[in-house]
Amino acid sequence: MGLARFIGLSLKGTNGSSRDGARAVERAVSLCRNLLSEPGESGRFASDFWRAYSLFQAPESAHFFDRLGREFSPDPEEVGRCGDAYRREPSTTNLARLLRVVEPSRQELFRRLNTAPGGTRMLVEMRRQLLSENGQHPDWTAIEADLAHLLTSWFNRAFLVLRRIDWHTPPVILEKLIAYEAVHQIQGWGDLRRRLEADRRCYGFFHPALPDEPIIFIEVALVNEMSARVQPLLDPDSPVISPAAAHSAMFYSITNCQEGLRGVPFGNSLIHTVAGELGREFPRLRTYATVSPIPGFVEWLTAESRRQGGPSNATWSSLLGKLEPPRWFEDAQRSAELQRELTPLCAYYLLHVKQGEEPLDPVARFHLRNGARLERINWLGDTSPVGLKRSAGMMANYVYRLRETQRNHERYTRQHRIPAAWQVERLAQESGLARVRAIR
């Protein structure tokens, strides 16, 4: 298993028969029990466990997780009893007893496994595995939740360190940027170098227990005016401008690196911290904005066009058909026509199509929760194949006005109000669609 590399193991031989596998799981479970019965802080059992664990193949992992779910959960009888006691008399003592009984012993186990060298990394990896198989094993959710609980506490903002990433950053970190960047792929070291030049900024959060691993990173372009298109920002041959003269900081990519930390919130902090850093370094900056994908637009449109009794199925199907020819956007007339028809729908999509109380579009949800405001919809903002596919090439600018984000954020979370430029609101009206919610 590739896992072994995490702790620098060189593995000789493999687990042969399934009997060997069963024995290995048995041994791992017994190491867990030893570890839990230890009064001290000794780390030996923990290291032994990780060595065993990293040799597991899929069947052993599954078997081990099953036992972790069954045998390290709280005792129902005891829980019931302590719950009753606390209900009858909610005293300090009863609360203490209840808390002790309710916490799955897995949590203490994970805390102790964490003490081994590389332990934090292995726990993040374990959660990644659990998440990737959640679908098939609903009963592992509790294990995954325990890990999530601990990791959220350990990766508290107070323990993260902001580091600038540039051409002085060790390649052991940079190569991970190349590997992880998901929004706008990095095409090798030459592309990366351009993204770290004087008129670009890249920052990441790091955790002391994972020294060479970015947790999340953000890429920023310093430009004169708010960018409507992302391709110029990505062009490796674009000239480098003097950052001191820039008026706009464009956040054009933000990437969560650790699948095993999914759901732990870092992005809002990162954006606000970076905006603060940039403001100090470049007092002439006026605008902090994103140039963001609109990942769900075409998908929504397609779904709506197929829905029985949808608003305008025929029209929309024909619209979608016009997006099919490759490089359709190079035909100026067709492009102008599509722009007229699609941008109002896109504005409507971003402002009024909801999932629960929030926008259906996940990128919109992220930035609006952070207190940003929807500023502009850019026709042909991203003409890459993926950009065309997910949003007919449109991109959105979300603006972070540092004085308003707190208020925006509160209004958004309490009253579900979406701050937007009037141009975008007018566009949405032009769509002619009612402001009813398409609840999923």
Next chain:
Amino acid sequence: MGLARFIGLSLKGTNGSSRDGARAVERAVSLCRNLLSEPGESGRFASDFWRAYSLFQAPESAHFFDRLGREFSPDPEEVGRCGDAYRREPSTTNLARLLRVVEPSRQELFRRLNTAPGGTRMLVEMRRQLLSENGQHPDWTAIEADLAHLLTSWFNRAFLVLRRIDWHTPPVILEKLIAYEAVHQIQGWGDLRRRLEADRRCYGFFHPALPDEPIIFIEVALVNEMSARVQPLLDPDSPVISPAAAHSAMFYSITNCQEGLRGVPFGNSLIHTVAGELGREFPRLRTYATVSPIPGFVEWLTAESRRQGGPSNATWSSLLGKLEPPRWFEDAQRSAELQRELTPLCAYYLLHVKQGEEPLDPVARFHLRNGARLERINWLGDTSPVGLKRSAGMMANYVYRLRETQRNHERYTRQHRIPAAWQVERLAQESGLARVRAIR
């Protein structure tokens, strides 16, 4: 008021009337509620809270803690209901709901308060306050326990960094050693400098969120033979020997620095990590041992001598009397006589006088739990006033044999067996006392 310095506040004015105080507490509680209802990771409310909190005087603190205990605990009804559900059907879903309901909202509050700059430090300080008043306010125990739970998780061994402390260490750290060292006080910078010379080593654990604060530190002397006395190790004018030639590493002081982290176990890890470091640096080291105080001996002897029907009240009272003249130990004859009588009693005290299953002596408990072995009792090992007072000047050597500590530790924790040199065991027999436990 002194708290304000933690976050670099310069305070103007004070909380005047108790009405102002009540209002301040009200405001702090409402900031706590805001913070908890925030979906994001925003840190503003947290900073505002700490600013308010650091202005509290004793009455406001008390008032605030009362409300924290009352209003941020789990709801008894809901707990009972979820406990019942889990008792009936211990499913993943019921467990998840139970856990959510049982955890006091204080814990999430503390996690969010932690995100403010300096937050970790303030939480450690808050626990210190709570601990110092535990006696008067038993209902604050639950708050203190919640903090203890979080801090133990956050100060997990994986997140601590071992740093050598020497004459290159910033004085902002060194001055804390001078302030905190409790076992053998440091008499100013000259004394400290000697303790950091080539034949001494000092190591501390640090946490990234408290960069200039040692969590715990240990002082080591590199000498030729296992030291029987501590004064030569402390003498600021002693000659510096070449550490490469040393055969023994004497751990002569270990100090927990943060009262607010009381009970979080660091000492065992520190000793073992430091022994590993020393072994790598000095391959000629053969012995790792302490020269330790025996804090409870005289106290125990006094108590026994007064106890009705104690083994030998009269004799012991007269013995204790002989310890009264100042500098009695300079009278060679009296000293020899006392040695003959007291060392057997001391051996008996360390080996057979228990509190529960473990020795009454706290230092013995600590080292024996860590897997050390009681090697020797040293007459006149510490002739400082405090050394004379607590143990008639005797000290103990506990030896750490790295290959045996795990086995010793297991035997001690499971079977309560105390590993000791035969000389110490024979001494204890000479005391003529039965091996019955003096249970407290």
Next chain:
Amino acid sequence: MGLARFIGLSLKGTNGSSRDGARAVERAVSLCRNLLSEPGESGRFASDFWRAYSLFQAPESAHFFDRLGREFSPDPEEVGRCGDAYRREPSTTNLARLLRVVEPSRQELFRRLNTAPGGTRMLVEMRRQLLSENGQHPDWTAIEADLAHLLTSWFNRAFLVLRRIDWHTPPVILEKLIAYEAVHQIQGWGDLRRRLEADRRCYGFFHPALPDEPIIFIEVALVNEMSARVQPLLDPDSPVISPAAAHSAMFYSITNCQEGLRGVPFGNSLIHTVAGELGREFPRLRTYATVSPIPGFVEWLTAESRRQGGPSNATWSSLLGKLEPPRWFEDAQRSAELQRELTPLCAYYLLHVKQGEEPLDPVARFHLRNGARLERINWLGDTSPVGLKRSAGMMANYVYRLRETQRNHERYTRQHRIPAAWQVERLAQESGLARVRAIR
């Protein structure tokens, strides 16, 4: 010999008889010859030499320096010949030959001795020794000059690093500040700590080859108004003010640390670099000024009062007499009277008493060369015993106006014009003394 400590030698035995000494010198000289005949960059001979050298007692040093002077100088005949050739035909080839012949082989020797670990430090120390005995050994001047030539080149501004010194600076450096500070002695670690608080700044130049050795350092107080007196700046119990509000940066002490680098100019660079740093950190700073001693005033006055036919011998003798009672300055009337008489003389002394073309006062020379301007004479500016003794307690403020220093500096060095406030010039006129120079 104390020298040995520089290279961490533990010396066993000593050089006994003078015959042993002669042999040791012979060996050192022969190591020098070997080193010079080496084509490579090998450092072994160099280390051997330093080991031998560091064992020298005074007679061996003297003997060795004599031989260094005699045997490692250029050959007069060859020099004459090459000089003639270049005079006849100043070609590139003749110049190259001449330069090769003229450079004392000592210089190449020193460059090679420098390659040993600790070599730079030892060469600085060697020059210190030579300087300290220049008086008795005029023929060593050439050796000393060769070292000065090399050290000036090696300690070129480009190779010096400015470092802020504060409470995070390793004590191995801080203890040297305590040892070296000559202008206003540091009274232990408590005093030092106050000098490194938030409203103070201390900066030093360091050289990479002497990592723990400050070369020169400067102490600055951030205050509201230009300080007239130094005692308040030195008071360890003075309150710490917020530096962000300060308008004036007072340079109150500048100390050259390395006697062996005497004459290598660092001070001007240091002041200007530090002023630049401070300006960036504190945009509200308006005034950069010194509060400086006037070391030669009383000495000059005394000499003049004794000189036959001096301007006013009797008066001045009587004036000097009034300075004799201890703490005379506490008598307000006497103080006012003396102020009236002495400040004009002091202004005259600073502006018009010369040594060659420059002021007799060395501190005045230093700051005026740097482009500063004499701003104010402060009565009772330094009431420490040494301050009273050298200048009757007066101090001077020299102001650095960053836009004017270059012009001031040029006028001073070319036309010997001293920029001064009109108040100081008027004071000088009030002295009634002619503007004739008192040439020494």
Next chain:
Amino acid sequence: MGLARFIGLSLKGTNGSSRDGARAVERAVSLCRNLLSEPGESGRFASDFWRAYSLFQAPESAHFFDRLGREFSPDPEEVGRCGDAYRREPSTTNLARLLRVVEPSRQELFRRLNTAPGGTRMLVEMRRQLLSENGQHPDWTAIEADLAHLLTSWFNRAFLVLRRIDWHTPPVILEKLIAYEAVHQIQGWGDLRRRLEADRRCYGFFHPALPDEPIIFIEVALVNEMSARVQPLLDPDSPVISPAAAHSAMFYSITNCQEGLRGVPFGNSLIHTVAGELGREFPRLRTYATVSPIPGFVEWLTAESRRQGGPSNATWSSLLGKLEPPRWFEDAQRSAELQRELTPLCAYYLLHVKQGEEPLDPVARFHLRNGARLERINWLGDTSPVGLKRSAGMMANYVYRLRETQRNHERYTRQHRIPAAWQVERLAQESGLARVRAIR
């Protein structure tokens, strides 16, 4: 023009007419004069000069260097006079005066130009320019020599820092390795990464004034046995072995990075320092050896084969002919035959073909001067096109036995004895050629 990038200039416009150029040179020369007449350490003129200099085109540079040669050399008359005086009376005073007069004022000028930010780098660059045009401008040699003198002193071993280069080294440095490596070109980041894996080591010397510039670097492979061929070491897909088990450290490439530091000796120090480092890290290392090119062999053979009356012109011409078919070495029979004939000639070439007293082959000269011994000649050691071309694919192993290098070095430099394995000596005998020197 490219020069401007060194000091981060953004140049607007260009020097138009040659009249502008003449004015620019005039201005630069006058800045030089100002700089020299400055008594202080001010750096303003120096920065102004570099700004002007970096705008020079070829004609201005040439013009400027001419003036630097003419106007900043010592005065022949004065030199003659001082030379005479010292010849008559070689006193300290006369020596001091002579030295002052003889040193070209250029040297002081360069020392002052060095004080500007980036000055050292610019001076290294200036020497590079001078060296590249030495052929056409013999009178610039004196300027170049003055720079060489200063740079040799400034880049003294004592001021160089050894740094390990690995996958944590900033890419700003790594990309220079890719650019500079001349012996075995680095084919992009993937190739580089393999050269920095666990079983490879790379070290460089750095100078504090050029923080991101390697001065020289060396590449080492940790292998089991002394390598006969270089291709396996360069293979980016070769498996990574455990370095702890390696017995041999193969130095397979050493690269001087700074053309402007040509002739300043670093290589010997680097090899010895690195061997020391490796020995400490890997106590099992037994052999330190190179796998080196033999750059001059084919060239020599060709020249000899053409020389009238050369030893065996016809045979050698026919031999050389056999090397012409591409990939001739894949024909096993032809290869065996050529091996039989060429390896003895190569051994003869390395041992007996001289330039002056030393081998004609420059790589042999370098390693033999350093005290290495010629251990083995490897047939088909380097089958790259360049390896085939320069040495018919042969490579040499030079072994560094750390205990013998000093003795070898001395014998080589004093008696011109070449330490070699007897196998190599026997091979040379087999060539049948007399041990007469082929002096060039």
